[in-house]
Amino acid sequence: MTKNISAASSGKVPGLDPVPIFIGGKWSVPQTEKTSPVYNPSTGEVIAQTPMCGLEIVDQAVKDAHRAFADWSETPPVERCRILFRYKMLLEEEFEPLARRICREHGKNIAEARGDLRRGIEVVEYACGIPELLKGEVLENVARGIDCEMVRQAHGVCVGICPYNFPALVPMWMFPLAIACGNTFILKLSEKVPLTGIRLIQLLEKAGLPPGVLNVVHGGRECVDALLTHPLVRAISFVGSSPVAKYIFEKGTQHGKRVQAAGGAKNYVFVLPDADFDNSVTGLVDAAFGCSGQRCMAGSTAVTIGKAAERLMGPLSKAVGSIEVGPTDREHGARMGAVISSEHLVRVSRLIESGVKEGASLVVDGRGVKVKEAPQGFYLGPTIVDRVNAKMEIAREEVFGPVLNIMRFEDLDAAIEMANLTPFGNGACIYTQSGKAAREFKHRIKAGMVGINVGVPAPLAYFPFSGWDDSFFGDLHLQGKEAILFYTRAKVTTTRWFRHGEGDIWHKD
Numbered sequence: 001m002t003k004n005i006s007a008a009s010s011g012k013v014p015g016l017d018p019v020p021i022f023i024g025g026k027w028s029v030p031q032t033e034k035t036s037p038v039y040n041p042s043t044g045e046v047i048a049q050t051p052m053c054g055l056e057i058v059d060q061a062v063k064d065a066h067r068a069f070a071d072w073s074e075t076p077p078v079e080r081c082r083i084l085f086r087y088k089m090l091l092e093e094e095f096e097p098l099a100r101r102i103c104r105e106h107g108k109n110i111a112e113a114r115g116d117l118r119r120g121i122e123v124v125e126y127a128c129g130i131p132e133l134l135k136g137e138v139l140e141n142v143a144r145g146i147d148c149e150m151v152r153q154a155h156g157v158c159v160g161i162c163p164y165n166f167p168a169l170v171p172m173w174m175f176p177l178a179i180a181c182g183n184t185f186i187l188k189l190s191e192k193v194p195l196t197g198i199r200l201i202q203l204l205e206k207a208g209l210p211p212g213v214l215n216v217v218h219g220g221r222e223c224v225d226a227l228l229t230h231p232l233v234r235a236i237s238f239v240g241s242s243p244v245a246k247y248i249f250e251k252g253t254q255h256g257k258r259v260q261a262a263g264g265a266k267n268y269v270f271v272l273p274d275a276d277f278d279n280s281v282t283g284l285v286d287a288a289f290g291c292s293g294q295r296c297m298a299g300s301t302a303v304t305i306g307k308a309a310e311r312l313m314g315p316l317s318k319a320v321g322s323i324e325v326g327p328t329d330r331e332h333g334a335r336m337g338a339v340i341s342s343e344h345l346v347r348v349s350r351l352i353e354s355g356v357k358e359g360a361s362l363v364v365d366g367r368g369v370k371v372k373e374a375p376q377g378f379y380l381g382p383t384i385v386d387r388v389n390a391k392m393e394i395a396r397e398e399v400f401g402p403v404l405n406i407m408r409f410e411d412l413d414a415a416i417e418m419a420n421l422t423p424f425g426n427g428a429c430i431y432t433q434s435g436k437a438a439r440e441f442k443h444r445i446k447a448g449m450v451g452i453n454v455g456v457p458a459p460l461a462y463f464p465f466s467g468w469d470d471s472f473f474g475d476l477h478l479q480g481k482e483a484i485l486f487y488t489r490a491k492v493t494t495t496r497w498f499r500h501g502e503g504d505i506w507h508k509d
């Protein structure tokens, strides 16, 4: 429950970063009954408190966004695009401090943080092409003397609800394209990592975005429910875990909203005996342990075929042994950082233990890793669990930590069949030199994003982020042209102009 929005203040609490909301062009920290701690995972310290907003604040934000829509939707696309160009320049100027901000609140390393931001900026670059992307279609003479045109118009107030694992990229999957299309927007950042998103929006304000076009609120279920059911909200973008994605999709659509909801994943990395093993090991290590495994495109299971396991295990264990784990919030940060929270550390450790209890063998155990310079950080070292089978909990659940399962198969067919039983359908990839095997895999694997000798590939801004099944609820995906379709609706006008005296029913003498 929100106590009183009018009691909002600058929110300065000594030692803590303020976590303001942004409504109608004004930043303020509301006095809410509940707050949620934001940690620096590298040290375990609390660095901020996120105010958990309720109905009152959400209602004010949506009403302000609704008011701003009238003018923003009539603003020529080229003018909207000029603001986005200025925004892109400001993001480039502040690139390093923003990347450092991501390291501090998320725990990923600086290279991963730069990637998080760079991929987000690419969406802004794509959105700068909005005058071209928004163009409609015309066909003359659909019947003699009758023309038909289709234009795409903005919906009104759109909402974005974000997860913690990409503090820059995921919000930027959403708001740049939504506002470029002429919508106004309410951004609900993850309560675990709100600081990067706040700075992203401060820069957008600096780029000249008019008040009310983009608003920021914070919170959990109560805040999200208020957004999902608000009569003035027209469309909702969500990224997060599958159970919440399903809930958002069902509740949002029940209330008449257009919804796209991306969920969790279990991504398989197939390694065939004819693979280039140096590149496979490098790709596998990046896919499994990048961002400490907290990626929806993490390659969390290596599926080896035939003798591939024998050739893979030695170099893989060696490569994993050289990964240094430690703080990433400083000048020379470690290669692998902490996970998001102590609760998450406990959950992932429990899943590793469940694998052992169910008969898997632990090749590398990252539990109990000690980081001297930051003993309170949320650290888990890279872990490899071999001889996993499909029935084990660790094989079924999305682990979302630095844990690589190995599943051994004798033949490709059986392995594809096993992989296709997962309820998820985000990504999959194969390492092989055989075009035939790669084609077979690409065609048959049940996943919306496939890699061939490139790790589990997250598509760039101009392609859809096209998860399937429990990895995505909805129809039109985030990013690319599908996002333009999602954030607009078609209007088709059929026109006939009468020549004097020709069937003119209104002017017949």
Ligand code: NAD
Binding pocket: 161, 162, 163, 164, 165, 166, 170, 188, 189, 190, 191, 219, 220, 221, 224, 225, 239, 240, 241, 242, 244, 245, 247, 262, 263, 264, 265, 295, 296, 398, 400, 426, 465, 467, 471
């Ligand atoms: P999460 O589902 O816990 O939270 C996501 C958002 O939903 C947050 O803003 C949170 O405040 C809100 N939320 C949480 N519980 C809710 C509830 N009961 N009702 C309403 N709202 C609720 O996800 P997370 O832990 O922040 O992020 C990790 C998950 O996101 C992983 O499952 C990962 O695979 C997924 N993810 C998916 C993609 C993709 O493109 N498919 C991309 C990034 C992350």
